[in-house]
Amino acid sequence: MRVLRLAAAAAAGLALVACQAERLPAERGEGGPSVAERVSVLSGDTFIVDGRGVRLANAFAPEPIPRARCWAEALAAKQAARVVQQMMREATSIEVKPTGPRDEYNRQFAIVTLSGLDLGQTLYDEGLAGRPGTQRFPWCDPISKNAPGAPTIYSLMELKPR
Structure with a gap:
């Protein structure tokens, strides 16, 4: 009997949470959830948008731990993800235009x-x-502005060249 009461209490609690979660968008008004609420940033170039996996087609961010090949790549990945998270918080709209293929995941x-x-x-x-x-960009190699596809060196500094 006690198990039945516990199960009933748990079910009631879950139902209450579900009802509250469903009411949240209505309380927010007609605007719906913000971009940041619709997107989970997995890395600098990979996201979950409205429950769907998305990867940038036109940029390749460094890999985070555990796939980073060195500390420099891991730190660069963390910085890229932070910048993307901030951009998502500040964005008023998001548009995802599929380019066709899908990645290995x-x-x-x-x-x-x-x-x-x-x-x-x-x-x-x-x-x-x-x-x-x-092939994967060599984030761990010495910086070279001659590397194909490499970001320009000035982009790592605060000031842009004249």
């Missing part, structure tokens, strides 16, 4: 636009991502 490659800004291009311009290519 069945995530859709897409061009992601935040408040009209191309996220992949922005990450590349800021030195936080390389251009996608046939």
Whole structure:
């Protein structure tokens, strides 16, 4: 009997939580959830948007731990993810334009636009991502502005060249 009462109490508690969760969007007004509430940032170039896996088609961010090949790559990955999270918090809109293929984890490659800004291009311009290519960008190698697809060195500094 005690087990039945505990089960009934647990079911009632779960039902209450579910009802409250369903009411939240209505209380927020017609605008619905914010971009940051709709998106989970997995890494600088990989997200869950409205429950769907998405990977940037036009930028390749460094890999986080445990796939990072060195501390420099792990730190660069952390910085890229932080910047993307901040951009998601500030964005008023998000648009995901699939480009066709999917990655090995069945995530859709897409061009992601935040408040009209191309996220992949922005990450590349800021030195936080390389251009996608046939092989993984060598984040652990010495910096070289001659490396194909590499972000420009000035993008790692505060000041842009004249």
